[in-house]
């Protein structure tokens with residue numbers, strides 16, 4: 697185990713504030729390089745989660761297991777507009793760039809998918825990113841997501857339009873990857889660990 701997902705605490709808002717005002721992180725995480733947010737606005741955004749209300753969104757802090765240090769944040773957003781709830785968006789960002797490329801993103805995403813399919817019993821996971829975010833697209837595909845849609849010129853930043861890519865993973869696809877022999881897939885973790 698490389699990472700632990702734990703609940704967001706009020707003290708984390710300071711670190712989240714740093715990450716969510718970082719141009720590079722927010723370009724990649726939200727297609728929004730000029731994103732700026734005050735501590736107070738962040739506190740308002742996460743007020744209900746901090747109180748433990750069920751908002752349909754689960755917000756996690758990703759901690760590096762070896763150091764117990766926060767390295768990023770992750771969310772699961774359950775689609776609320778469906779007649780029958782079937783789908784959740786998964787999102788993650790490693791705010792500490794020194795943590796990139798070490799397998800932390802893969803393990804975090806697997807933990808989120810475990811929660812979506814094996815705890816929440818949902819049918820579909822969605823992954824949204826802009827088309828040039830190669831690492832994000834490659835990670836999603838490595839996990840078994842398939843590109844399902846490309847929304848042309850759907851976001852504007854850095855003085856031009858960019859396509860958005862929507863990738864989807866069905867529960868049976870996730871399970872068939874998970875139950876495949878170890879040699880034919882990447883080694884994955886299979887549970888959401890508490891701190």
Ligand SMILES: CC(C)(COP(=O)(O)OP(=O)(O)OC[C@H]1O[C@@H](n2cnc3c(N)ncnc32)[C@H](O)[C@@H]1OP(=O)(O)O)[C@@H](O)C(=O)NCCC(=O)NCCS
Nearest residue numbers: 724725789790796797798799800801802825831832834835
């Ligand atoms: C995207 C992100 C979560 C990936 O996490 P990570 O820990 O760096 O990625 P991993 O080390 O687990 O690698 C996962 C896969 O991504 C791809 N990848 C990683 N680094 C890459 C690079 N420099 N170039 C191309 N692909 C890369 C590979 O497919 C890799 O799998 P492999 O090592 O088996 O080939 C992380 O880079 C990040 O937080 N980026 C900023 C925010 C963001 O883009 N979030 C996603 C928005 S939807």
